[in-house]
Amino acid sequence: MTGVLKELLIVGLGAFLGGLARYLCMIAMPNYLFFVNTLGSFLAGIFYFKLYKTFPNQHLLINVGFLGAFTTFSSFSLLVFQQLNDGLFLKALLYVVLKVLAGVLFCFLGYKLASNVLI
Numbered sequence: 001m002t003g004v005l006k007e008l009l010i011v012g013l014g015a016f017l018g019g020l021a022r023y024l025c026m027i028a029m030p031n032y033l034f035f036v037n038t039l040g041s042f043l044a045g046i047f048y049f050k051l052y053k054t055f056p057n058q059h060l061l062i063n064v065g066f067l068g069a070f071t072t073f074s075s076f077s078l079l080v081f082q083q084l085n086d087g088l089f090l091k092a093l094l095y096v097v098l099k100v101l102a103g104v105l106f107c108f109l110g111y112k113l114a115s116n117v118l119i
Contacts, residue, residue, distance in 0.1 A: 010057055014065020022070050040071030044078045 001009075025032040044067050051059040067074045076099060083092035 007057070007060055010060045011065040011068075014061040014067075015069040016065075018066035018069030021066070036071045037073040040067050040074035041077035043067055044074035045081065048078055048081075 022032075022036055025036050029035060044063055047059065047062045047067070051062065063074075063078070080092050080096055083089075083095065
């Protein structure tokens with residue numbers, strides 16, 4: 001098995017489990033999204049510190065696969081943390097503002113497109 005194929009399978013397994021965990025939270029809690037995003041961001045910080053350089057396959061399984069499917073917000077939080085940790089404060093702030101504004105804007109545009117075009 002090639003290295004890339006192995007990594008794809010590792011990420012896929014993590015994503016499958018993370019998606020199931022997110023769904024279980026969704027059916028168990030009425031306001032699950034805050035919990036999922038907060039917990040996912042917390043775990044991303046822990047596992048980034050523990051796994052990223054020393055255990056790359058476990059990092060792919062947990063941070064990229066599981067937490068990536070459990071909450072994409074954890075990936076966003078981790079990237080901003082890395083920028084802050086590297087002293088790139090303006091870049092981090094700009095990324096946060098643009099990411100949130102672009103996300104809301106494109107959600108609105110998608111909604112408007114669907115409501116005017118699709119039946």
